[in-house]
Amino acid sequence: MRAVGIVAEYNPFHNGHRYHVEETRRLYGDAPIVAAMSGNFMQRGEPALFDKWTRAEMAVRGGVDLVLELPVAFAVRSAQFFAAGAVRFLYSLGVVDWLSFGAEHPELGALKLLAAAVDDETVRAVMRSRLDAGETYAAALGKSLAAASGLPPAMVASPNNILAVEYLRAIEKFAPYMVPCPVARQGAHYHEKVVAGAIASATAIRGALLGGRTLEAFGAMPPSARELAERCMAEGRGPVSWGGLTVVLLAALRRAAVAELAELPDVTEGLEYKMKAAGAAGGLEGSLAVLKSKRYSLTRLQRVLVHALLMTDRRTVAGWDECGPLYARVLAFSGRGRELLRAMAKTAAVPVVTKTTHFLHSRDLDGRELTPLQAMLALDALATDVYSLGMPNPEWRRGGRDFRQSPLYVACRPVGS
Structure with a gap:
């Protein structure tokens, strides 16, 4: 059985995601769709609006056959490591022949040109000079690639195109037999903050839900996803935001020693001292105000704060970057997904986790040395x-x-209308 892979966050699953799934289905017909989905924290360093099982069920009801969790060690990372982890993850399943991803400018030839340019030493030198001047990685990459390729800066710098470039680089390095399939993004711009139609940005939908404008947000979500979001909110399981975790974050920053903060991923050039000072603030905005500088984007700072919550060790993460994801944890699946899981039992290069306690028990966390x-x-x-x-x-x-x-089996037919 050969499948199509999608890398996703579905925060939350909306009509743009449904379009991507439907277009992928149109292109690849009977091939099942498997999504590598971020868990409870996002690549941009934010908590997910709804928990990973709810979002996985949204995806299956929206047409995805199998949803697997991309481990947080790769999910809350810069585009380069996020994409590499996700591509290696999907490739390790032994069934994914194609990778379908959204892009603002889906011309594969141009994207491959950009991917090749990233590793050009001249481009890298220009990037380093821009980084030294205080630009963020995304800005330095976008401007350097635009200058080298002659392509429009808007094409190079758009968020989904940057991820697309990193997917292509990861495929070249880790999954040479995987075929990339860019799909044009539809509707609103990635950073658009207003829900103005049936297809809106995830940013706008999250803003509407957090602002109490649920009807506005629901107009841009499939009925099945809307139903699950309503249930989640009625039960008090969401929406979750940094606002609800601020006290926990401040406690983590105040408790941690400067030396511990210095060992977090992405903490460089004395940022640990600013982080310690940020812990003395009275809220998240105050903490970010202490941390803010030209060199560190808001996204990067938020990722650092997630690592502070989890006290992630950079050396451990660096080791995982070498080996890639070590398991495939199942969140939700359909009938087709169940067939795919049977096929993966024979092809996957990593264990498929349907029950955590088969690999890790809570008592193992009590001071024991872990694999x-x-x-x-x-x-x-x-x-x-x-x-x-x-x-x-x-x-x-x-x-x-x-x-x-346990993983969620969604027995009903996908609801897309």
Whole structure:
């Protein structure tokens, strides 16, 4: 069985995502679709609006056959490491022949040209000079590639195109037999903050939900995703935001020693001292004001704060970058997804995790030395435990859900209208 892979966050699943799934289905017909989805924290360094199981069910009801969790060690990273982790993850399943991804400018030839230019030493030198001048990685990359390729800066710098370039680089390095399939993004711009139609940006939809404008947000989501979001909100399981985790974050920053903060991923050039000072602020905005500078984008700072919540060690993460994801954890699946799981039992190069306790038990976390796989899985479990503290209903803040929650089998037909 040969499948199409998608890398996603589905935060939340909306009509633009449904279009991408439907277009992928149109292009590849009967091939099942498997999504490598971020868990409870996003690549931009934000908690997911709704938990990973809810979002995985949204995806399956929206047409995806199988949703697997991209470990947090790769999900909350810059575009380069996020894309590399996701491509290696999908390739390790042994069934994914194609990678379907959205791009503002989906011309594959131009994207490949940009991907090749990233590793050109002249481009790298220009990038380093821009970084030394205080530009963010995304800005330095975009401007350097635009100058080298002659392509429009808007094409190079758009967020999904940057990810597309990194997917192509990762395919070239880690998955040479995987075929890239860019699909044109539809509707609103990635950063658009207003829901102005049936297809809106995830940024606008999240803003509407967090601002209490639920009808506005729901107009840009499929009915099935809307139903699950309503249920989640009624039960007090969401929406989750940094606002609900601010006290936990401040406690983590105040408790940590400067030396510990210095060992977090992406912490360089004395940022640990600013982080310690940021912990003395009275809220998230105050903390970010202390941390803000030309060199560090808001996205990068938010990722650093997630790592502070989880106390992720940079050396451990660097080791995982060498080996790639070590397991495939199942979140949700359809009937076709069940068939795909059977096929993966024979082809996957990594264990398929349907029950956490088969690989890691809560008692293993009590000072025992963990294998690399167990340590990666333990970080995912910790991410869920910390994330749950941001849920509005205290009943849902209990720890250990990763050890109790089974994958969701969605037996009904996908709802897309």
